[in-house]
Amino acid sequence: MDKDKVLLEVRNLVACIETGSGLVKAVDDVSFDVRKGEIVGLVGESGCGKTMTALSIMRLLPEPFGRIVGGSIYFEGQDLTKLTEEEMRAIRGNKISIIFQDPLTALNPIMKIGEQIVEAIVAHRKVDKNEAKRRAIELLHSVGIPDGEVIASQYPFRVSGGMRQRVMIAVALACDPVLLIADEPTTNLDVSIQAQILELINEIRRKRGTSVLLITHNLGLVAWLCDRVFVMYAGKIVEHAPTEALFANPYHPYTQLLLKSVPKLDSPRDKLTTVEGEVPNLIKPPSGCRFHPRCPYVKEFCRTVEPALIKVNTDHYTRCLMQDSRYSGEWK
Amino acid sequence: MAENVLVEVKDLTKHFPVTKGIVFKKVITTVRAVDGVSFEIEKGKTLGLVGESGSGKSTTGKLILRLLEPTAGIIRFDGIDITNLPQDDLKDLRKRTSIVFQDPYSSLDPRKRVFDIISEPMVIANWGDRRKIAERVHELLDLVGLRREDASKYPHQFSGGQRQRIAIARALALSPDLIVADEPVSALDVSVQAKIINLFSSIQERLRVAYLFISHDLSVVRHISDKVAVMYLGKIVEYGPTDVIFEQPLHPYTKSLLTVVPVPSPKLMKNRNPIILRGEIPSPINPPPGCRFHTRCPYALKRCSEEEPHLVQARPHHFVLCLFWKEIEEGVLGPAVR
Numbered sequence: 001m002d003k004d005k006v007l008l009e010v011r012n013l014v015a016c017i018e019t020g021s022g023l024v025k026a027v028d029d030v031s032f033d034v035r036k037g038e039i040v041g042l043v044g045e046s047g048c049g050k051t052m053t054a055l056s057i058m059r060l061l062p063e064p065f066g067r068i069v070g071g072s073i074y075f076e077g078q079d080l081t082k083l084t085e086e087e088m089r090a091i092r093g094n095k096i097s098i099i100f101q102d103p104l105t106a107l108n109p110i111m112k113i114g115e116q117i118v119e120a121i122v123a124h125r126k127v128d129k130n131e132a133k134r135r136a137i138e139l140l141h142s143v144g145i146p147d148g149e150v151i152a153s154q155y156p157f158r159v160s161g162g163m164r165q166r167v168m169i170a171v172a173l174a175c176d177p178v179l180l181i182a183d184e185p186t187t188n189l190d191v192s193i194q195a196q197i198l199e200l201i202n203e204i205r206r207k208r209g210t211s212v213l214l215i216t217h218n219l220g221l222v223a224w225l226c227d228r229v230f231v232m233y234a235g236k237i238v239e240h241a242p243t244e245a246l247f248a249n250p251y252h253p254y255t256q257l258l259l260k261s262v263p264k265l266d267s268p269r270d271k272l273t274t275v276e277g278e279v280p281n282l283i284k285p286p287s288g289c290r291f292h293p294r295c296p297y298v299k300e301f302c303r304t305v306e307p308a309l310i311k312v313n314t315d316h317y318t319r320c321l322m323q324d325s326r327y328s329g330e331w332k
Numbered sequence: 333m334a335e336n337v338l339v340e341v342k343d344l345t346k347h348f349p350v351t352k353g354i355v356f357k358k359v360i361t362t363v364r365a366v367d368g369v370s371f372e373i374e375k376g377k378t379l380g381l382v383g384e385s386g387s388g389k390s391t392t393g394k395l396i397l398r399l400l401e402p403t404a405g406i407i408r409f410d411g412i413d414i415t416n417l418p419q420d421d422l423k424d425l426r427k428r429t430s431i432v433f434q435d436p437y438s439s440l441d442p443r444k445r446v447f448d449i450i451s452e453p454m455v456i457a458n459w460g461d462r463r464k465i466a467e468r469v470h471e472l473l474d475l476v477g478l479r480r481e482d483a484s485k486y487p488h489q490f491s492g493g494q495r496q497r498i499a500i501a502r503a504l505a506l507s508p509d510l511i512v513a514d515e516p517v518s519a520l521d522v523s524v525q526a527k528i529i530n531l532f533s534s535i536q537e538r539l540r541v542a543y544l545f546i547s548h549d550l551s552v553v554r555h556i557s558d559k560v561a562v563m564y565l566g567k568i569v570e571y572g573p574t575d576v577i578f579e580q581p582l583h584p585y586t587k588s589l590l591t592v593v594p595v596p597s598p599k600l601m602k603n604r605n606p607i608i609l610r611g612e613i614p615s616p617i618n619p620p621p622g623c624r625f626h627t628r629c630p631y632a633l634k635r636c637s638e639e640e641p642h643l644v645q646a647r648p649h650h651f652v653l654c655l656f657w658k659e660i661e662e663g664v665l666g667p668a669v670r
């Protein structure tokens with residue numbers, strides 16, 4: 001791996017959150033990296049820790065209930081976990097931006113759209129109000145809102161869902177970030193609008209060279225946009241690979257089942273493969289391999305031995321004992 | 333009407349008045365949510381209704397259950413015209429139809445135990461004595477893959493997928509002939525979604541119940557439906573057998589949607605040429621004149637904004653609402669270059 005090209009490097013990140021029923025280790029020893037100009041996918045089902053990972057990078061965990069308890073997040077050479085809130089504020093919204101799933105709650109309802117973009121610009125750039133306004137309208141144009149002047153003077157509730165998501169992207173792009181975190185950016189949108197937003201994200205990467213960390217549960221989005229993908233299950237990365245390799249040759253039983261359980265446009269109408277059981281409760285995660293209670297290939301030692309990430313191919317890693325030479329013989 | 337048809341809908345229309353004022357209400361305009369749709373649902377089969385938000389698919393579902401009063405059109409259920417049946421005479425229809433909603437968190441009463449939720453339709457319909465009902469609840473729990481002990485629990489003790497199973501058990505309580513399933517898997521995680529889709533399929537196989545399956549997810553609709561109707565702004569723009577619609581779509585809207593559905597296959601995604609529609613779905617308050625899709629259609633000509641198309645039969649069982657479907661199909665008319 002070319003170290004110069006790595007923009008974000010998350011190493012052994014552990015993040016906890018306090019809930020009514022106990023402390024949850026939502027992110028448990030997670031490591032991944034995002035290279036310059038790359039779109040990386042972080043996929044998993046609800047509760048797997050993908051949003052907690054995103055919030056950790058932004059240092060936006062809801063303290064004191066949630067906090068980073070271990071690991072490091074290197075961004076352009078500095079460890080974000082060690083920064084003070086003030087230092088972090090200089091990066092957040094400037095070099096790293098985030099777009100959330102629900103733009104209606106993420107945007108300020110009592111502030112005009114234009115003002116919200118201006119706010120993001122003047123927070124980090126020494127420009128006068130007029131220049132910021134001009135730039136705000138330019139940004140609206142660049143995210144595909146042709147009548148930016150009109151939209152800038154509207155409140156968020158006045159515009160459609162797709163439009164709001166574009167506005168949020170404009171706010172995120174206000175300071176030309178090098179890393180854009182997109183947390184389920186199209187989950188609430190209609191198919192035709194989703195396509196517009198996805199192409200916009202693709203275009204932002206192409207034109208500005210922005211790296212994107214795409215967080216989603218939708219494997220279709222990953223196939224559409226991502227160069228590499230990390231699969232999360234119960235707080236851990238269980239597999240990662242270049243997108244094509246992962247879809248063509250998934251090694252982890254969870255990835256395999258996940259891919260098979262999605263109805264496809266071109267597949268016959270057989271019974272869909274399903275993953276037995278439910279996502280485990282992370283207050284008391286399963287021992288050994290976290291997937292063992294649901295795994296169709298489970299062996300006795302899976303319940304006790306915690307698997308490590310094992311290299312199965314160039315840039316392709318999986319967390320399964322079936323690929324571990326010390327145990328793989330048991331499945332022969 | 334053919335023997336195997338359960339529901340027949342003709343020119344069904346629902347206009348919602350938009351009013352102004354509180355005491356002296358004044359109708360200022362109407363939302364044309366459903367505007368002259370026609371389709372059939374066969375006994376024991378599934379009709380998939382796809383479309384984006386605001387296309388009128390949920391309204392259509394509620395209309396055929398008479399949960400909303402139609403403005404115009406005819407609904408026949410098992411040969412009987414139910415369009416104008418007075419509420420008192422709807423009891424029989426209520427026993428033979430039911431509905432499953434999208435959000436299993438708000439569709440189940442949080443203060444009721446699962447037993448009471450599932451048995452409520454039977455109690456209302458005077459279906460039998462307490463012992464018979466208890467037996468039926470257990471039978472239903474078995475059918476949807478829940479444990480009998482679950483009957484004494486409350487909805488909050490279940491996950492989203494399990495709650496949807498409870499909602500399905502309730503819908504099946506009186507052995508209906510038709511279930512309207514309104515986005516029943518949209519709120520669920522991928523792996524849970526697959527289980528609920530399988531459950532819908534296996535129930536249909538065993539009980540021969542018909543579904544009107546409403547969804548915005550084309551992959552799900554493809555998987556579960558025998559026939560598909562694609563809605564856009566209150567109109568059905570394409571209607572036909574599932575495989576035909578998905579393999580040889582004729583309407584530009586359907587064609588576009590099929591190129592932009594994210595599918596979990598990087599190879600397929602790379603090789604396809606997405607037709608990305610510009611703009612957004614217009615307001616049903618003041619739908620565009622002529623063909624409602626013309627504002628976003630890559631093939632639109634001037635005539636499209638002047639003349640309203642009618643649903644025409646393009647191939648056997650395959651209907652399309654487009655003035656130029658033939659020209660597009662033959663390659664005479666290509667998309668506008670942008």
